[in-house]
Amino acid sequence: MKKTILLVEDNEKFRRLTKLTLQKEGYAVIEAETGKIAQRLMESENIDLVLLDFLLPDTTGLKLLEKWAPAFPDAVFIPCTAYGDIEDAVKAMKMGAYDYLTKPIKADELKVVIKRAFEMKHLKQENKELKQAVQQKYDLHGMIGKSPKMQEVYSLIERVAKQDITILLEGESGTGKSRGAHAVHLESTRRLGPFIKVNCAAIPSNLLESELFGYEKGAFTGAVRSQEGKCAAADKGTLFLDEIGEISLDVQAKLLQFTQDKTFTPLGTSREVFSDVRIIAATNRNLWEMVQNGEFREDLYYRLNIIGIKLPPLRERIEDIPLLVEQFLAQFEEEHSGSYSISKNLLTKLTSYPWPGNIRELQNALSRATVLSRSGQLILEDFPEEIQNHFSAKEAETSDAPIELTDDFSLPEHLEKVEKEVIETALTSENGNQARAAEALGITRQGLLYKIRKYKILRNNNDL
Numbered sequence: 001m002k003k004t005i006l007l008v009e010d011n012e013k014f015r016r017l018t019k020l021t022l023q024k025e026g027y028a029v030i031e032a033e034t035g036k037i038a039q040r041l042m043e044s045e046n047i048d049l050v051l052l053d054f055l056l057p058d059t060t061g062l063k064l065l066e067k068w069a070p071a072f073p074d075a076v077f078i079p080c081t082a083y084g085d086i087e088d089a090v091k092a093m094k095m096g097a098y099d100y101l102t103k104p105i106k107a108d109e110l111k112v113v114i115k116r117a118f119e120m121k122h123l124k125q126e127n128k129e130l131k132q133a134v135q136q137k138y139d140l141h142g143m144i145g146k147s148p149k150m151q152e153v154y155s156l157i158e159r160v161a162k163q164d165i166t167i168l169l170e171g172e173s174g175t176g177k178s179r180g181a182h183a184v185h186l187e188s189t190r191r192l193g194p195f196i197k198v199n200c201a202a203i204p205s206n207l208l209e210s211e212l213f214g215y216e217k218g219a220f221t222g223a224v225r226s227q228e229g230k231c232a233a234a235d236k237g238t239l240f241l242d243e244i245g246e247i248s249l250d251v252q253a254k255l256l257q258f259t260q261d262k263t264f265t266p267l268g269t270s271r272e273v274f275s276d277v278r279i280i281a282a283t284n285r286n287l288w289e290m291v292q293n294g295e296f297r298e299d300l301y302y303r304l305n306i307i308g309i310k311l312p313p314l315r316e317r318i319e320d321i322p323l324l325v326e327q328f329l330a331q332f333e334e335e336h337s338g339s340y341s342i343s344k345n346l347l348t349k350l351t352s353y354p355w356p357g358n359i360r361e362l363q364n365a366l367s368r369a370t371v372l373s374r375s376g377q378l379i380l381e382d383f384p385e386e387i388q389n390h391f392s393a394k395e396a397e398t399s400d401a402p403i404e405l406t407d408d409f410s411l412p413e414h415l416e417k418v419e420k421e422v423i424e425t426a427l428t429s430e431n432g433n434q435a436r437a438a439e440a441l442g443i444t445r446q447g448l449l450y451k452i453r454k455y456k457i458l459r460n461n462n463d464l
Helices: 012-024 035-044 061-071 083-095 107-138 148-160 177-187 205-213 249-261 287-292 298-304 318-336 344-352 358-372 385-397 411-429 434-441 445-455
Strands: 004-008 028-032 049-053 076-081 167-170 195-199 237-242 277-283 307-310
Touching: 004 012, 004 035, 012 028, 012 107, 028 035, 035 061, 049 061, 049 107, 061 076, 061 083, 076 083, 076 107, 148 177, 148 307, 167 177, 177 195, 177 237, 177 277, 205 249, 249 277, 249 298, 287 298, 318 344, 318 358, 344 411, 411 434, 411 445, 434 445
Parallel strands: 004 028, 004 049, 049 076, 167 277, 167 307, 195 237, 237 277
Antiparallel strands: none
């Protein structure tokens, strides 16, 4: 398919000669002698490159470029200027022009500049597609992770989502179970149906039954009108029961019926209602232990746990922390209309923090830091006190305290301990990439591999 060039030029002779030159090179050329005509063509045609004269009868090239550069990001712009308008050409480059040509334009120069422009455009497109492919691999409907454990979670979700079966998501608080449930829904055949979430821990036990199954007017004191429950609202879609372990045994019995035949009885009635719903449950508790203790029905446990998916804690997937930081900072930049950055040193610190609250704690910590940041460059002092105190205590433990030369002190053993710690820090800083870690340490990759084996340092899968 021919590449299309829009030639915006009011000089008829220049247009004719330039068009002939470009057509001989195999390009499709569209002409416009005014800004108004050019605007119409930009909106109606698929333009790859624009040769733009600076002086037009009804406007200037700079004004058009200022409008077009953000509106048509895939187009390449090359202004054509008289010799005395170099200052305008510099302004055009700042606005997003690829290059500029000075009149009178030589045919060979025109062909070379346009050829390079299309090579650059092709390279940008390849990079964009590569970035999208990488993002697709590491991002499943907002769940971010390149770690082996998260890749296993993605694979399992993609395999079971389209099978209309009940799923139980298990994991510590803040590990992303809600996002996991939503990802299952979006990967399923029910993705066009409703996704209804019920936080079972947030609703008092005596109200949860009416919340799930609904009620008729007069069913209890205060029921002044009939109310549809979440089970009915989720018809043809997905019902996500978060913190399922908090449901009372009475409600568990009624929920069991719904998991078996998709029917329920609203409070205050004797009629059964059918609702075509897929159930996804989540818990941060050990349901099997609750079954053993008589706190959770065994039959309901087996109905919910047809497929179990475990979400790993953040401390077991530290290579995902930089990706999550990038995701959250982009989110806060949009929300706050600001720009935020984080140093490599601070990012390394964050990967070494245990994050007991998992992803939720990381998100909240970054939210606080972006609000308190004075310059947009996040520093440790912008983060919550518990994170600051963690590193203060750690630094105090490893401060330059005098070494005690006791009877059993061994200089070789001490040096080996220091060397191991430095190697571990370098590997963490480079997300496990051994080639970059070796470069940072000033040693060969073979030397680093030898020391990794010598000190039995745990390796990950980023051995690039």
